[in-house]
Amino acid sequence: MFGDDAVSRSLGIELLEFGDGRSSASMRVTDSMVNGHAVVHGGYVFLLAETAFAYACNSRGPATVTTGAEISFVAAAEAGDLLIATAEERTRFGRNGIYDVTVRRGDTVIAEFRGRSRTSGRVEGEA
């Protein structure tokens, strides 16, 4: 659960809410996260989304890894913007889960992320 803390701290990511397959987390865009066009590098938006995703997954159990993700960049964000990522479980099956994360600045959607997780522990009902 607290595995990502060092990364989160270095990026200023704060966990706002967490539990029952959901989470939300915030990050303020800093000057070191923007590129020459003054817009945030998409990778930092991904980092925030993936952090919220990991919190949401880990609310279900301790040993979950991200196996992959799809992200669509919807709008640009700039230095100083406060981004909030909201993660929600979409479905779970066997050791696998799919979670959707929306990253927003206020009401504006910045990115839509869909992550795939896999649990390494034993799963009920598995052969």
Added chain:
Amino acid sequence: MFGDDAVSRSLGIELLEFGDGRSSASMRVTDSMVNGHAVVHGGYVFLLAETAFAYACNSRGPATVTTGAEISFVAAAEAGDLLIATAEERTRFGRNGIYDVTVRRGDTVIAEFRGRSRTSGRVEGEA
């Protein structure tokens, strides 16, 4: 082209090769990039892949943005590992492009990334 330099510098990403729809770039995993399991946070692998992708895209023209990407995490990397991302244009159509990036540590594949780009400038033959 040099738009991502500040981000690249802060992460220690070095451009190794660049041109003709291709690029390669390296990044050394630092302690601040790993989580509590001592493995690199997937978001930093995404950042490296997306940087190589942006260099490859921009070798085709100046005003290209990432509209989205899919990443699969194949193997874990740890602090101290040197990761190399190799980007290659898969196809271009109208203002759009698809680029594949493989991130490796030596011969071991760490992640497979497929990015989608869109050019904001005028495109030949467009209505």
Added chain:
Amino acid sequence: MFGDDAVSRSLGIELLEFGDGRSSASMRVTDSMVNGHAVVHGGYVFLLAETAFAYACNSRGPATVTTGAEISFVAAAEAGDLLIATAEERTRFGRNGIYDVTVRRGDTVIAEFRGRSRTSGRVEGEA
């Protein structure tokens, strides 16, 4: 709107509900849709999902195309199963849209689909 009717008819896809960025559609799995393991070929699940997606998109305007999609196969379906796809708009931006489709048999999730659309008509506020 009724553009996909020939395809829908040949597959027995029925539109159950439609409007305001949403739709649902059903398809019964036939013997010609299953492979040698007696499970439905994933492509037919994709076809159902994409049809529901197209109805949901087109509830927003007439000239929308699918630019891409991501699908995760969650559970197998067999000949005789009745599948229902429910499509919902996730976000729209400029000419683009993202729609999520869940395919179910009863309460069991069979697949999760996320589609990307683009409108070819003029969009308000566009430069």
Added chain:
Amino acid sequence: MFGDDAVSRSLGIELLEFGDGRSSASMRVTDSMVNGHAVVHGGYVFLLAETAFAYACNSRGPATVTTGAEISFVAAAEAGDLLIATAEERTRFGRNGIYDVTVRRGDTVIAEFRGRSRTSGRVEGEA
């Protein structure tokens, strides 16, 4: 290996080549595959791509399933067009594989597909 034959036959898909993590397969677009705009329904392009993908996967072993896929639609195809899908293994790790499939009409790319597979049999070196 021959598990998809009924589906392939009903769609007129022919296996052109197969082995060593690769395959190619063809399909002629029929009137029942096109929508009201006279362009092929993307789902049939997906079906062709996924069939080539399945042949390529199964060249590696008998019990492989598709866990998911991403497809980008690049250009439209019409009734009468002959489409050829070429599948190639990108990487394998543990029970998992990633395969890339390009669908073309002549030299024109129609779609780019990336599929994820998982083998249900025992894998060497697995804990």
